Amino acid sequence: MAVLLYFLNRSQSSSAKSPLPAGEYEVFLNFRGSDVRYDFADSLHTYLKKYEIRTFFDEEELHKGEEIDSKLLDAIEGSKIYIPIISAKYASSRSPLMELAHMVKCCEKEKGHLILPIFYKVEVGDVKNQRGTFGESFRELAQKHDARTIREWKNALRTVTELKGWTVTPTTRQGVTIDEVFLKARKHLMENYRQVTNQLVGIDSHIEKVKELLNREVQTVGIQGMSGIGKTNIAKAVYDSVSAHFDRCCFVEDVRNILSNGGRIETLQSKIISDILGYDTKVRDPSQGIQFIKDRVCRRKRILIVLDNIDRSFELDTTLGDLANFHPESRFIVTTVDEEILKFFPKCESYKPDLMNDDIALQLFSRHAFGSDYPPTGYMDLSQDFVEVAAGLPLAIKAIGSVVFRKDKKFWVAKLKMFREIPDEQVQKRLKIVYEELSLDEKHIFLDIACYFIGEPTDRPSFLWDDSNLHPLVSIDTLCLKAFIKINERNELWMHDQYKLLGRDIVREEDIVNPWKRSRMWSNKDVLNMLRDKQGSDRLEVLQHRKSTVIKILEAYKYKNLSGLRYLEVRYGRLTGDFNGILPNLRWLRLDGCCPIPSDLNLKSLVVLEMHGCPVAERIGEAGVGLRLLSSLCFLPPFFTSVSW
Structure with a gap:
C-alpha cells in the first residue's frame, strides 16, 4: 500500500502547485x-x-x-x-x-x-x-x-x-x-499539469474523497450517479492526480458507446493491453485477450485502469478476467449510472457525487455564461434563476450557461421561460440515452413519476402500477439503481428537475399541437381547454384537474372520450351527470374539496381511493354502499376505518 499512501499524503502539496500554462509542446x-x-x-x-x-x-x-x-x-x-x-x-x-x-x-x-x-x-x-x-x-x-x-x-x-x-x-x-x-x-x-478542462469548479473535494477510497483495502472505486453529474470529469481528474504513481495506466472513455456501436470485447481488450504495454496489440477473441492480460499485463507491477461509462453490456469476467491476478497495489476506477454493476467488482466501494450547491453552481454557470467567476452587475438575479432551473446538475449548468453566452437580456428571459418547461437540447440528448435503455415497464413508471408523482408516497402509485402489471417493486428498484429517482426518508418519490423536464418533454412529443391526444396531461390550462371543447382520447391515461375559477361543475359527458383513463384527480370541483359507462378503466380516484362520488361512477376496478377536505358524508355520497363491494381496493382514506357500514 506504500504507493497509495504516498499519493494520498502528497495530495495537499500537489494540488497547491500552479501548473505551467499549456504550450504547443511538453x-x-x-x-x-x-x-x-x-x-x-x-x-x-x-x-x-x-x-x-x-x-x-x-x-x-x-x-x-x-x-x-x-x-x-x-x-x-x-x-x-x-x-x-x-x-x-x-x-x-x-x-x-x-x-x-x-x-x-x-x-x-x-x-x-x-x-x-x-x-x-x-x-x-x-x-x-x-x-x-x-x-x-x-x-x-x-x-x-x-x-x-x-x-x-x-x-x-x-x-x-x-x-x-x-x-x-x-x-x-x-x-x-x-x-x-x-x-x-x-x-x-x-x-x-491536469488534463481536465479549466472550466471545472469544485472538483478538488471529489478528488480527495476518491483518493481516500483508493487508499483503503479496496481494489475498485465505482463513481456512480445520474447522467451529467460529472462522473467522467471526476475520474479524469483523479487519473491525472494519481497516475504518475503507478507503473502503467489506461483510461478507456465511454465504454458503453464502444460496445453499443459495433465494438466488441476484444476491441476493448486490445485498447487496454496496448496502453499498458506501450505498443499496438490486437487480440482475436475474448479468451485470447483474457490469457494475454493474465500473462503479460498482470505481470506489470502497479496498474491503474479507468473504465468510463460502463453499463450492463460490459462483462468483467470476459474482459479483464479475475482481478485477483493483478498486483495488490493495482487499482480500478469505473464510472456508471447503474449501481447494480458495481456488485460484479470484488473489493469495490462506491462514490456518489452530490449535486452542486448554489455557490459552486453559480460559479460554474458564470464561467460558461460570462467567462468569469461571478455574474456582472445587473445579471445576478437572472443567473440565480438559471442556476435554480439546472438544480445543481453540472451538465445542465454548463449547457445552459453556454446557450446564453454573449446574449442580451431579452434572450435570457425568453430562454429562462423555455428552460422551465423544456430541457436544453444537449442535456436532453445525454439523459435520453440512458432513458432509452430502460424496459417498457420502467419507462412507463418513469413517465408517470415525471408527470405526476414526485413527492408522492411510494406505496400509492405502486398499487396502480401493480394493477397494470408494471412490476413496480422491480421497476422502482431499477430506476433507483440507475439514479433516475430516489426515495427519501419519508418514503416519497424524488426526481431531479432535469429528469422531470425530460419525461414531460417525451410525453409532449407524442403530439406537439394537441395536448389532449397525449398519454398524460399535467397542465391545468390544457385540461380546462380539453374539457371545455369536449375533446380527449382513449390514449389519455392520467388526468389532473386542479382548482379553477372557470369550471366548478364537471359534467360527465365531458369525460366520455377518456375511456383509457387510469388516474383522475379533481380538486375543488363537482362531478355531475350520468357517469354510467364512462371511465371504465379508472384505477385511482383522488377527490379534494367538496366532491361527492357520483352514484353511477364505475368503481369496480378501483385500487386507490383518496378523499380530502370535506365531511365524510359529503365525500361518500350515494356511492357509499357500493364501496363495501370493492374487493380490488388497496388503499382507502383513514376515515373509512371509523365508518360503520
Missing part, C-alpha cells in the same frame, strides 16, 4: 549530430509520441544564426521538460549550447520545469570540466565567441552535470533507458 529534445539524431534521439522521440506526449524534435534544424530562432524559443519556454542528449560532438556547434543555456534560465525563472540530462557515450566529468574529445570541441568553439557567452555555456553544462540523469555507453540497453526517461517525464507532467 518536452523539448536538445542534441547535436546525425549519430544521435538517427539513433537515440529518434527512438526516444518515437516512444514519447506513442504515448501522446507532445515533443519538440528539431527536424528542420532551425538554429542557424547567432540568436535562437523564435520558434525554438517558444518551444523551449512552453515546454515543461527538457531532455538534453549530450554527446562528444555536442559542443562542436553553438546551437545546442545556446538552447541549453536558455533551458537553465527558464528553470531558474519559473518553477515547474525539469531537466533530464542524458550523457550519450561521453563521461559526465568530461562534460562538466570540458575535457577529452568534448573539451577539444568546446575550446575550438570558444575561440569564436565572447567571454560572457562562454561563461553562460560553462555554467549551463555544470548545472546539468549536477542533476540526476542517465549515462549511455556502448553496452547500455537503450530501450531500458528510454523507458526510464519516459516514466520520469510522465510522472512530472502528471504532477504539474
